Amino acid sequence: MSERKAVEEFNGIYLDLSKQSGKVKFAEAGLAWRPTGGGGGENYTLDGQQFFQCQWSRGARGHEVKILLRDSGLIQLDGFEAEEFDRVQKIFRLFYGLNLEHKDHALKGWNWGKGEFGKAELAFNVQNRPAFEIPYSEVSNTNLAGKNEVAVEFSLPAGGNDTGTNGHLGGARSKGRKSGAGKDQLVEMRFYIPGTATKKENDEDGDDKSMDGSEGEEQHNAANLFYETLMEKAEIGEVAGDTFATFLEVLHLTPRGRFGIDMYEGSFRLRGKTYDYKIPYDNIKKFMLLPKPDDLHTLITIGLDPPLRQGQTRYPFLVMQFKREEEVIIELNMTKELLEGKYKGKLNARYEQPQHTVVAQVFRGLSGKKIVQPSKDFVSHHQQSGVKCSIKANEGHLYCLDKSFMFVPKPATYIPFDNISVIVMSRVGGAVSASRTFDITVTMKNGAGETLFSNINREEQKPLEDFFAAKGLRTKNEMADDSSALIAAALKDADMASSDEEVVAARADRGSADEDEESVDEDFKTDSESDVAEEYDSAHESRGSGSDAEMADGDAGGDSDPPEVAERPKKKAKTSK
Numbered sequence: 060m061s062e063r064k065a066v067e068e069f070n071g072i073y074l075d076l077s078k079q080s081g082k083v084k085f086a087e088a089g090l091a092w093r094p095t096g097g098g099g100g101e102n103y104t105l106d107g108q109q110f111f112q113c114q115w116s117r118g119a120r121g122h123e124v125k126i127l128l129r130d131s132g133l134i135q136l137d138g139f140e141a142e143e144f145d146r147v148q149k150i151f152r153l154f155y156g157l158n159l160e161h162k163d164h165a166l167k168g169w170n171w172g173k174g175e176f177g178k179a180e181l182a183f184n185v186q187n188r189p190a191f192e193i194p195y196s197e198v199s200n201t202n203l204a205g206k207n208e209v210a211v212e213f214s215l216p217a218g219g220n221d222t223g224t225n226g227h228l229g230g231a232r233s234k235g236r237k238s239g240a241g242k243d244q245l246v247e248m249r250f251y252i253p254g255t256a257t258k259k260e261n262d263e264d265g266d267d268k269s270m271d272g273s274e275g276e277e278q279h280n281a282a283n284l285f286y287e288t289l290m291e292k293a294e295i296g297e298v299a300g301d302t303f304a305t306f307l308e309v310l311h312l313t314p315r316g317r318f319g320i321d322m323y324e325g326s327f328r329l330r331g332k333t334y335d336y337k338i339p340y341d342n343i344k345k346f347m348l349l350p351k352p353d354d355l356h357t358l359i360t361i362g363l364d365p366p367l368r369q370g371q372t373r374y375p376f377l378v379m380q381f382k383r384e385e386e387v388i389i390e391l392n393m394t395k396e397l398l399e400g401k402y403k404g405k406l407n408a409r410y411e412q413p414q415h416t417v418v419a420q421v422f423r424g425l426s427g428k429k430i431v432q433p434s435k436d437f438v439s440h441h442q443q444s445g446v447k448c449s450i451k452a453n454e455g456h457l458y459c460l461d462k463s464f465m466f467v468p469k470p471a472t473y474i475p476f477d478n479i480s481v482i483v484m485s486r487v488g489g490a491v492s493a494s495r496t497f498d499i500t501v502t503m504k505n506g507a508g509e510t511l512f513s514n515i516n517r518e519e520q521k522p523l524e525d526f527f528a529a530k531g532l533r534t535k536n537e538m539a540d541d542s543s544a545l546i547a548a549a550l551k552d553a554d555m556a557s558s559d560e561e562v563v564a565a566r567a568d569r570g571s572a573d574e575d576e577e578s579v580d581e582d583f584k585t586d587s588e589s590d591v592a593e594e595y596d597s598a599h600e601s602r603g604s605g606s607d608a609e610m611a612d613g614d615a616g617g618d619s620d621p622p623e624v625a626e627r628p629k630k631k632a633k634t635s636k
Contacts, residue, residue: 067150070095072138073120074103083136087154092136105134110155111178115144116162124159133179133194165190174250176288193248198293202334204370207253207282211289212368213246247368256281290335303391304421306414312358312468313378314369322421329377334369340426345376345473347431347465348419349458350383352443357381357415360467361422376471381415389417434461437526440518448499448512457512459526464501472510480504482527484520485537499523 065086072083074092081094089107105126112127118137124147127133139147148159165172165185172185181193197213204210255278304322311318311329319330329336345362359379366375388411391398398408405424410417423430433444437459445456450466458465466472483500495517502509515523527534 067146069139069143072136075135076119076137080138085150085154107155110151110157112160113151113155113157114160114162115147117164127177127179131179132196163188174252174285176292181289181292195289195293198289200334200336200368201286201289201293202369203282203286204249205282207251209250209252209282209286209289210370211248211250213244213248247370250282250285252282252285254281255279256284258284294337301392303393303425304389306387306418309418310380311377312380313376313471314367314372314374320418322425324425327422327425336367338363338367340428343422343426343428345431346419346422346426346428347458347460348415349433349456349465349467350444351380352439352441352445352447352456355383357383357413358467359415359418359422360465360471362473374471376467376473378468378471379418380468381413381418383413383415385414386412387414387417391421431460433458434526436461436529437522439522440516446515446519446523448515450510450512454514457515459523466510466512474501474503474510476530476532478503478507479532482532482534483537484524484534 067085069083071080072092073080074083077094079094079096081092083090083092087107089105089109091105092103094101105128109128109130110126111129114125114127116123116125118135118139120138122139122141122144123135123137124139125133125135144159144161151157151159165188167185169185169190172183172190175182175184177192179194179196181195181198182189183191183193193211193213198211199214200212202210258277258279302321302323306320306322308317309320314334316331316334318334321328321330326337326339329338342363342365343361344364345360347358347360347362349358349360351358357380359377359381361377361379363375363377366373367377368374388409390409391406393402393406393408395408398406402424405427406421410420412420419430422428437444439446445458448455448457448466450470450472453469455466455468458467462476464472464474464476480502483502484497485500486497496514497517497520499512499515500509501512524534524536
């Protein structure tokens with residue numbers, strides 16, 4: 060066949076689950092794939108010397124040819140017709156000297172089976188047939204979710220142009236990001252692995268361990284062995300390249316725990332007791348150095364997109380805490396040529412400074428991200444960069460940056476000034492404590508919600524108002540209205556109770572004089588017992604309903620009857636008691 064035709068072509072073939080089909084050509088030198096209709100798609104070529112193994116199986120769009128490469132990679136070509144098997148088999152035998160192996164998938168739908176680690180992928184087999192395979196290039200992280208449970212997280216797309224999600228790019232640019240080809244993406248899978256298993260040595264084909272619980276000289280916890288093997292195969296623990304710098308046991312407030320930080324050329328790794336992460340520098344969107352108002356610690360806050368994931372929890376920010384006075388001495392594990400070439404002016408060969416300064420400078424040099432610090436336009440009442448406050452029940456500090464607000468540690472909240480509609484300063488309730496604190500409500504534009512920062516010290520009102528004015532932020536102060544309402548209510552209550560308070564105060568101030576007055580009243584009642592009964596007469600009740608001022612006017616008038624004039628001094632004596 061090679062003499063008759065040096066190139067074999069197939070149309071309607073999808074490369075690595077690309078959204079657009081293309082034409083694949085096989086030749087003795089290798090293969091080439093090109094998307095149909097142009098559309099800005101990129102061609103993909105592969106040297107035939109890289110072919111290691113090939114398989115034929117049922118695929119998503121017909122039948123699939125899977126080619127395993129010598130460098131532990133793989134490619135998938137989907138869309139072949141069933142009757143093309145003999146033709147493809149002959150191509151691989153004559154061009155590349157490989158046998159096209161026919162593999163049938165398990166279709167029982169069972170969710171229990173046997174996990175086997177191959178050269179380029181993890182296979183989940185049911186009755187010795189693969190139910191599904193997971194390429195190692197698709198695994199972004201793994202961790203022990205329980206004693207017998209392992210969670211596997213998959214790579215998320217970095218963007219439409221890189222994953223083929225914009226509808227015209229092929230899968231050639233989505234290597235390692237195959238999940239980006241569809242709207243719905245599988246982001247996590249969990250395996251329950253009970254019992255023990257035996258660690259096996261790699262065979263010559265690169266196949267490794269199987270979680271079968273077979274007998275052996277040394278038994279390991281099956282879940283731990285699965286986790287360690289996947290870490291090694293997916294290169295999560297050992298990132299390609301040398302470690303430039305390592306920082307041990309760094310305290311993280313979000314997510315909570317202590318993690319070691321390994322710095323590599325293209326990514327950094329967080330090593331914890333339970334979780335282990337490999338984070339590319341391209342995922343860093345913000346890098347902030349925030350001095351804590353306690354004068355003892357400094358926070359480093361790193362914004363990530365996509366966020367860090369622990370199970371169902373997402374962490375868009377990493378918050379690290381360092382002691383300000385803790386200094387470290389570190390020498391970068393980097394060649395002189397690399398230091399003076401790519402990182403000239405960005406990194407130093409040796410550092411002897413506080414740890415937070417060293418970490419920030421190394422991150423800036425390797426990632427190229429700008430370090431954001433609190434704005435010089437804001438200084439709190441206590442000469443600090445942060446203001447103590449709360450979001451719901453979580454206490455933290457609010458930092459005023461040049462272009463945004465940042466609240467740390469939990470929940471880490473970032474609010475750009477461009478997204479703010481109005482800032483409302485208010486006081487809640489009428490208690491005494493309300494006069495010592497106030498709240499700030501930040502309302503976002505386009506109905507994007509609002510964030511309430513509560514329990515801010517009253518002394519911080521003036522510095523915050525000056526900062527809002529300096530940045531041109533629209534504000535509304537409801538505290539003045541609240542103060543007026545409180546004062547009016549207090550005055551009203553004072554007027555309503557003024558007469559009673561005066562009587563009580565008079566009695567309290569007179570001391571023993573009340574006893575003398577009491578004795579005078581008793582003598583008076585003895586002389587005229589009929590006056591007590593007269594109080595309950597209807598005629599007397601109508602006359603005695605006036606105020607003391609009216610009584611004084613009546614005394615000055617002279618039009619009243621003589622009995623009234625005689626009776627009024629008695630009533631005044633009783634009222635003064």
